Amino acid sequence: MVSTADSRTADPDSLGPAAPRPTAGFPVDDEETVRGKVARARKATSWWREIGHEGRRSRLLEWRRLMARRLPEILDLLERENGKVRADAVIEMTAALAHVDWAARNARRVLARRRVPSGLLMVNQLATVEYRPYGVIGVIGPWNYPVHTPLGSIAYALAAGNTVVFKPSEYTPAIGRWLVDTFAEAVPGRSVLQLTTGDGGTGAALCTSGVDKVAFTGSPGTGARVLAACAPTLTPVLLELGGKDALVVAEDAHVPAAVEAALWGGCSNAGQSCAGIERVYVADPVYDEFLTLLARRAREVRARTDFGPITMPGQLEVIRRHIEDALSRGGRAVVGGPESVAPPYVTGPVILADVPEDSAAVREETFGPVLVVNRVMDAAEGVERANDSAYGLGAAVFARRRAGELADRLNAGMVSVNDVLTFPAVPALPFGGRGKSGYGRVHGADGLREFAMPTARTRKLFDVPLAVTTYARGARDMARLEGLITWLYSR
Structure with missing residues (x-):
């Protein structure tokens, strides 16, 4: 992360990637400012907990209603600040509103006290x-899906009873402000959801600000720095x-359906999806037809019509390097090539074939509308x-026949069968991965x-004849316990 800037002097503009004109001016919050916002969120935690699941449910659903009623505003902002085409913006908001609704309606069922066998x-x-809620959660958001x-x-953190300090990406602060402002309309007069803006230094300050947990979305490199920043205070x-x-x-496989899925999975949102398709492995009997x-x-x-610019x-440069490296190692460009990289766009999908498995386009995240088809x-x-x-x-x-078996063998946190990118839009499914x-x-x-701490409780109901968790026990009690555990667990 970069060094912390002074929020009293910094006032950067938020610029859209395709149309570099200011959307709004935002401060770069310094460490003192971030700590102040965390303190305000901390003061709001008692009230937010005390209103209970039903109180939080009603307010989160009102927030969802407000966002839905003002949908044209955020769609316009996603186009102007983030560069999304309208279709990608609508899809993002559809999934985002579904998740707010699900979290609000299901928090009591999932988190409320329940009896377990003794x-x-x-x-x-x-x-x-x-x-039970942690307290204050620091959320550091990405620019590629700045709402969802x-x-x-x-x-989910709010539904679990926490308050939140949210730092959006420095590329999408206006979208972050819209989210916080609409929440303030639904929950007026309370500092339950706070906004802090800035660059990596602001994110670093949030990690060390005394929040009770940090949720970060971004690159593995930055994630490692977030982890290091939180380590001294053991902040989860x-x-x-x-x-x-x-x-x-x-x-x-049904080849035409697989083709449509691959193209959508690799190129939607200009390929800027962490769970987007970047590699395609096609069985020899259908390879030529597929390609x-x-x-x-x-x-x-086409770019501009079907997907937007690279944010x-x-x-x-990463996208261009991956394409050139693949070609230099013997891969071939079936559609597009290095010439497709025309800032701020990749002008159309780039399809690469016969790319060696040790090339950058196969081993590293490309994050652009580039598909490697080998x-x-x-299928095995x-x-x-x-x-x-x-x-x-x-x-x-x-x-068709072995889809479930093949899915079971894939080492991933989420798998789609005969479709792609479906799991992020199913609110009841967990989203996350492993490794890098x-x-x-x-x-x-x-x-x-993830945003609540499991808390165990036991309550003594009556005395039992075999009392061993007391110094009033006798030798006979322990002998009986030995006999009991032998009988229970040796069968």
Whole structure:
């Protein structure tokens, strides 16, 4: 992370990637400012907890209603500040609102106190477990899905009873402010959701500000720095990092459907999706058909119309490097090539074939509308190659007869069968990965529990004849206990 800037003097403009005109001016909050916002959020925690699940449910649903009623505002902002085409913006908001709704409606069921079995040895104890909020959660959001992704932490953290200090990406602060402002309309007069803006220094300050947990979404490199910043205070961290997701196309797959899924999974949002498809392994019997049809369809997809610009200027060089490296190692460009990288766009999908497995385009996250399509002997080899990655976020498989078996063998946190990128839009499903893709989960019941601490309780109901957890016990009591455990556990 970069060094902290002074919030009293810094006033950067928020610029859209395709139309570099200011959306708004925002301060770069320094450490003192961030700590002040955390302190205000801390003061609001008691009230937010005391209103209970039903109180939080009603307010979160009102927030959802406000955002839905003002949908044209945020869609316009996603287009202007983030550069999304309208269709991508609508899809993002559809999923985001569904998650706010699910978290609000299900928090009580998932987190409320429940009774658990005490076991024969503790039969006189009433055992319960409940999930209590941490306190203040720091959320550091990304720029590629500046509404859906941070709400996957914010909405679930709020539903679990926490307050939140939210730092949006420095590329999308106006979108972050819109989220916080609409929440303030739904929950007026309370500092339950606070906004802090700035660059990496502001994010570093949030990590060391005294928050009770940090939820970060971004690159593995920055995630490692977030983890290091939180380590001295043992602040727990949720990391949702990058991916190099693969699609396996089996010998008996429905090829046209697999082609459409690959193209969408690789190019939607200009390929700037951590769970987007970047590698495709196609079984030899259908490889030629797949590649021919994919090339035909890819030539019909265009930037500006079907997807927007590349948000981070530096990512264009990564995309170009991956394409050039693949070609220099013997890969071939079926559609597009290095000339497709025309700032701020990749002008259309780039389809690469026969790319060596040790090339950057296969091993590293490209984060652009580039698909590597490689031939494999069969789906089993495709799964083997898909698993040969430092990442483990999502994956997909197209098959008829053995789809479930192939999906079970994919080492990923999420798998789509005969479709792609479906799991982020299912609110009840957990979202997260393994390896360089991070750890922890957002969304679903696991996402709610990620922002709450399990708390165990026992309550003595009656005395038992065999009293051993007391110094009033006798030798006969311990002998009877030995006999009992032998009888229980040696059978």
